[in-house]
Amino acid sequence: MNDRTTGDRTGEPSGPVAPDARLDGVTRAFVAHRNLLFTVAYEMLGSAADAEDVLQETWLRWVGVDPGTVRDQRAYLVRIATRQALSHLRALGRRKESYVGPWLPEPLLTSPDVAEDVELADSVSMAMLLVLETLAPTERAVFVLREVFDLGYDEIAEAVGRSRDAVRQIAHRARAHVAARRPRGVASAAEARRTVEAFRQAVETGDLGRLLDVLAPDVVLLTDGGGVVRAALTPVVGADRVAEVLGRIGAALSLRPAQVNGDPALIVRLDGEIDTVLALRVDDGLVTGLYAVRNPEKLSYLDRETTLRR
Incomplete structure (x- = not known):
C-alpha cells in the first residue's frame, strides 16, 4: 500500500492516553499512520473536519484493541478508519440533500511535494473529489483504497465488509464510472x-x-x-x-x-x-x-x- 498523505499532520492523537508501556506502543502505532488515516478519510469524505472526527473515533477504538492480536497494524487501522468514514459518508449524503447551492469539498492546504506527485494531487483535487461524489459510499471507499492507496482486494473486503469477489466487481464498476468523468489533462x-x-x-x-x-x-x-x-x-x-x-x-x-x-x-x-x-x-x-x-x-x-x- 502506498503511504500517501496530503500534509504534514503528525502530533499526538486527541483523547485520553494512559502512561503505560502497552499504551505507549499503541500510541506510537497510531501516530505513525495518522497522516495516512487522515488522507483516506478525507478522500472518502471531502471534509477535513469530518476526517478529524474519523481519526478521533479510530483512536478510541484502536486504544481498546489488544496489540498482540493484530498482525498488520496499518491494515487494521485503515479498516477501522474506513468503517468510520463510511458511517460519516452516509450521514453526509443525507445532509447534502438539503444543502443550499453547489456543494464543494472542504478546502485543504497541501504542501508543494503533493502538487509534484501528479497522481496524488489528482486524487485530492476539487475536480476529482466532485467526481467521487457521484459514487455510492461503498464504491467510493473501494475506489479510494484500491486506486489511490493500492490496497489488496482481501484487505479492502475486510474494511468494507464485502466478499473479495464483490469488491473486485465494485472496483471495476467504480473505475469505469470515474474514468468516464475524470477531468482530462494536468498543467505543469x-x-x-x-x-x-x-x-x-x-x-x-x-x-x-x-x-x-x-x-x-x-x-x-x-x-x-x-x-x-x-x-x-x-x-x-x-x-x-x-x-x-x-x-x-x-x-x-x-x-x-x-x-x-x-x-x-x-x-x-x-x-x-x-x-x-x-x-x-x-x-x-x-x-x-x-x-x-x-x-x-x-x-x-x-x-x-x-x-x-x-
Missing part, C-alpha cells in the same frame, strides 16, 4: 503558476480584458456558500459571465497564492479574515474551472491551518 507546475499569477493580477486590477485572456471560453465557476453567505446557486458558465462575477471582488480584498487540494489557489481575505478559498483548474494555459468555497463552516479548518503556519 510552471504553467499553472504563470496562469494563476496572470489571473490574480487581472482580478486585483479589475482588468476585464486581461481576465478574459486567461479564462477558457467554457470556464465554469462553482460557488459554495451553503446558504450562509452570498453565492451563486447554480454554476456560472462562460468567460463573459465568470469575468463579470470576478469583477465584483474589488480592491478591498487581498489575494494570496496557495496550494489547495493539490491545485493552485488563491486565499481571498477581507479585513484580514478568510472570505473565500478559490481553487483553479488550469489546462493549456487557461483557467477552465474555478471552485470558490465561501461557506464559513468549510473555511474554519483551513483558517486554523494557515494560522499555525504563519
